Amino acid sequence: MSATDSSLLRPRLIGRATVNVVVAVSVLYTLLPVLWLVLAATKDRDALFSSDLLSLSDFSLVRNLKDLFAMDGGLYGRWYLNSLLYAVLGAAIGALLSVACGYAFDKYRFRHKEKLFGLVLAAVMVPQTVLALPLYLMASEAGLVNTFWAVFIPVLFNPFGVYLGRIFSRGYVPDEVLEAARVDGAGELTTYVRVSLRMLGPGLVTVFLFQLTAIWNNFFLPMVMLSDQDLYPVSLGLYQWNSSASVSPEYYPVVIMGSLLAVLPLILAFVLLQRFWRSGLTAGAVK
């Protein structure tokens, strides 16, 4: 409020400095814990507890890496592959299914359309913890508890992806294109696969990325469904190792190293697919 008059240069400069300090402090707040993780991953157990993070005298990054993949018979590598399988495959299939459904909501007219869409939106709001017990009982009825499918099938469900798919379809696929394809005598599904899906590409990537993050983060469902350590995703495995760490401290360095490696795929995905998810956020937010 002090900087209203442009002839008063001083308050404006002070305002500018304040703005930059506030933003810089916020960035430090978000970055420093990640930096701590990187530094801590290079320390052996004793150095970790003596908390002299910046000294490079006891650099044991390579040893920590070796320990991580050797611990408990190489379980971590197994967890990592599981997580990749759950997340990449699940997000790919899930995104395709939800975007196809969102597209149908946008491009076709049918009875009770808005009621059905309301149902989809309602599903966005329902807490996962509410569904966990019934899902567990259903899986146990079907003999799927403690199998890959018990985690994989539920993570495919992504109602928010349908919502985004409808918005993207309206934004990216002009109705004229569909009309033209119809005049040419192309079938509806052929048009979808050959023409519309290509135009929906960026939207599809956005939905994929959101779902990838969600599945990679997933913790509650695997915890309920799985008891076989060989099927764990990284999140659940690290949780379990961390609970052992208070008794056997040799787990601390591997948990920290394991956390660092588990962060990498998502950062990589976000950086590589940056231009897609930015547009996705805008679409989700403005509407």
Place this chain on the structure above:
Amino acid sequence: MTTTARARVPADASRTEGPALSASGLRARRAAERRRSGAVIVLMAPFFALLTTIFLIPVGTAVYLSFFSDDQPGLGFGAERTVFVGLRSYAAVLTDPTFLGGLGTVALYCLIYLPLMVVSALVLALLLDSGAVRLRAFAQLGLFLPHAVPGIIAALIWLYLYTPGISPVIDLFARADITIDFLGIHTVVPSIVNIAVWSNLGYNMVVFYAALQAVPREVIEASVVDGAGPVRTALQVKTPLVRASIVMVAIFTLIWALQLFTEPMLLSQSSPMISSRFSPSMYIYDAAFTRNNYGLAAAASVVLLMCTIALSYGVTRFTGRADAEEAR
């Protein structure tokens, strides 16, 4: 949702067009209609199959289970029977001090977290949008980075930063002769709020920033011409224009906050202040998988679901009324 104009004709429109349409044209149109409904079914069926199995049946099962109980006949011999118990499970949940305590904890958590999150994300977005910030792209990426850190790992990082002996933060405080117990009785909820803010601040900031970018430049220029300073422009011109995003962020933040599970679950490994029924979600997990009391867990789930629906509805109504008043 608007429906764009399209050349499609409803099934009975052929009657109004009458004689102009030949019999073969009619048949072709009917065939096209059929093809379209076929396409709709193929496109939507897989998702709705998932919706039914992963959402509708489980919600129905939860409601069903909450009215029934496995009663063991006397002395625990003989087969278990499932009997209708009416509202007994609900009565048990709603009079259980640990469940009510959990609800209270989450209420406190939301009360601190929601305003803190929305205000700080919005302020950062407004600052970045003001054009006064150097290295804007770097600042945005830095703020967004924690979103790529999975929840359980964010909780792990902060758990270590809260642990004496490992944490450089506690060391720093100790050098200034301040002892801080981040996991004490009064600090444990703020400590969890901190983890959530750290994880989601950048994401919500980007959502707000994207909405601010969509504000027409003429509106902002007009307010500057009218003599409004940057602060007034931000608060009285830009903020009302991104209200839709604020409501969306508030609702999603609230829904996530009510599910509070991952962070306290992990912190409970190291803090005696966090019981196994610290939040409603932890209560459900404990009732279902530690105590094997499905009726109780289901009733608690339904109560949590009702709270979520009521609060989301409340937020929408509240902001809807504000919109209506604005329009007057």
